[in-house]
Amino acid sequence: MLYFLPTHEYARIEGNVATIGISEFAAHQLGNVVYVDMPEEDDEVTKGEDFGAIESVKAASDLFSPVSGTVIEVNEALVENPRLVNEDPMNNWIIKVEMSDPSELESLLTPEAYEKVCEAEKH
Amino acid sequence: MSEDLKKTCLHDLHTGLGALMSPFGGFDMPIQYDGIEQEHQAVRNNCGVFDVSHMGEVAVSGPDAERFVNHIFTNDVTGLPDGKVIYGMMLHPTGGVVDDLLVYKRGDNDFFLVINASNIDKDVEWIVSHAEGFDVKIDHQSDHWAELALQGPNAEKVMADVLGLDGSDLGFYTFKTVGDIIVSRTGYTGEDGFEIYADAETIRKYWQKLIDAGVQPCGLGCRDTLRFEAGLPLYGDELADDITPIEAGLGIFVKLDKPEFIGREALAVQKAEGPARKIVGIKVEGQAIPRHGYEVLDADGKVVGTVTTGYHSISLDKNIAMALIDAKSAALGTSLQVKVRRKVFPATVIKKRFYTPNYKK
Structure with missing residues (x-):
């Protein structure tokens, strides 16, 4: 299952684990990513609160977590090569989170609803 | 887009190129067209063109013009040769910066001031309100002038080949007038280049010729990365109403040996004591x-x-x-x-x- 926040983070759900990254739309809007500021393993994240930031040349954008839980993995490949996010953001995820409250997913956007958010931002 | 944002005469051409637009200094301005890095590299290695029509222009002339500019400006325009451009600031009595600006010396008691878009209203009011007792004519001309900056090591050649404007006779920080067009060897990128002031119709024609010739359009995004690398200040970041030129490390543009200018006393004290x-x-x-x-x-x-x-x-x-x-x-x-x-x-x-x-x- 795939969900989104209006702030352009996605959460791909497998079992109790959410794989979190940013959408194609956001990766394109940002331009070249030069740094991804990530939490560490075992850090707690909270739904709707920032867990890190993604930096392009121009600006730093906070990353918001779609779910609450514990970080079980960070994508170390982004440390050396943050531009992987530009190349394939849906596969080059940022963190994986063990969810503490899967019922939170109900309030996230479906891919169809998220598509409408992007359309609105284009205008 | 907010309705009270102003547009430059090239606005429709920017959106036509797919530029990312954003408010700056009261204008809806292009931030980037093809990416900040690509545009930045074009200026460092080749040539890029910027729409800087948002900048403000004020002409100051009349019998007391030189004395008046020296009164409101930190640098010294006394006996400045015609065709010279000089950088400096206007200061509050506290030494804080009203704005940083370029002054073009067009002739005896005939100056052209180029000011920041974000400060146009404040500056014009400041200039007019300090002109009492001076026999000067202050003509706010921002609505007349549009402006391009052509920047990069190949700017001279591109300007000649594409626009038919010869800049080879211009040294750094000098200008000439070609008909109603002002061409100066100035910029805000740390590279060689030119700034061209003309009416909207001419600037639209020039912009389109440059784009058609394959010159990289450059937005304010890379204008900021370029000026930053060269250590040049941006008003609002390194200069402000409560930051002095001494604090900003720009003391060489402040001529404390001039008999007087607004802010001189405060800066003399700060320089003596150290900021x-x-x-x-x-x-x-x-x-x-x-x-x-x-x-x-x-x-x-x-x-x-x-x-x-x-x-x-x-x-x-x-x-x-x-x-x-x-x-x-x-x-x-x-x-x-x-x-x-x-x-x-x-x-x-x-x-x-x-x-x-x-x-x-």
Whole structure:
């Protein structure tokens, strides 16, 4: 299952684990990513609160977590090569989170609803 | 887009090129067309063109014009040759900066002032309100002039080939008038280049010719990364109503040996005593990028100032910043720290001219 926040983070759900990254739309809007500021393993994240930031040349954008839980993995490949996010953001995820409250997913956007958010931002 | 944002005469051409637009200085301006890095590299290595029509222009003439410009301006225009451009600031009596500007000397008691878009209303009011007792004519001409900046090592050739304007006879910080067009060898990128002032119709024609010839359109995004690398200040970041040119390290543009100008007394005292804070360059270790407003700490963790501009430098591939910090921590080589969100990163004071400009001699 795939969900989104209006702030352009996605959460791909497998079992109790959410794989979190940013959408194609956001990766394109940002331009070249030069740094991804990530939490560490075992850090707690909270739904709707920032867990890190993604930096392009121009600006730093906070990353918001779609779910609450514990970080079980960070994508170390982004440390050396943050531009992987530009190349394939849906596969080059940022963190994986063990969810503490899967019922939170109900309030996230479906891919169809998220598509409408992007359309609105284009205008 | 907010309805009260102004548009330059090239606005429709920017959106036609797919530019990312954003408010700047009261105008809806292009931030980037093809990406900040590509546009930045075009200016460093070849040539790029910027719409800078948002800049303001004020003509000052009349029998007392030279004396008046010297009254409101930190640099000295006394006996300046015709065709020279000079940089400096207008100051509050406190020494804080009303604006930084270019002054073009067109003839005896005939000056052309180029001011920042964000300060146009404030500056014009300031200039007019300090003209009492001077026999001068102040003509606010921002609505008449549009402006292009053609910047980069190939700017002279491109300007000649594409626009038929010869700049080979212009030295750095000089200008000439071709018909109703002003061409100056000036810029805000740390590269050789020209700024062209003309009416909207002419500027639209020039812009389209340059784009059709394959010249890279450049937005305000790379204008900021370029000027930052060259250590040039931006009003609102390194200069402000409460930051003096001495604090900003721009004392060479302040002629304290002039008999008088607004702000002179305050700056003379500050220069004699030494400023309590200074704009410095800093290099930050690690991948974190220092941004405007982030806290700068000393080695013990005490807050000593804030970042004024910071980037991952495109030309130098380092994380660097300008910061306004306590003078006690400002010596070259001083160990500092910068707070980037939750984490603190080590930093060192370095020279703030990060990139050595390639100006025409």
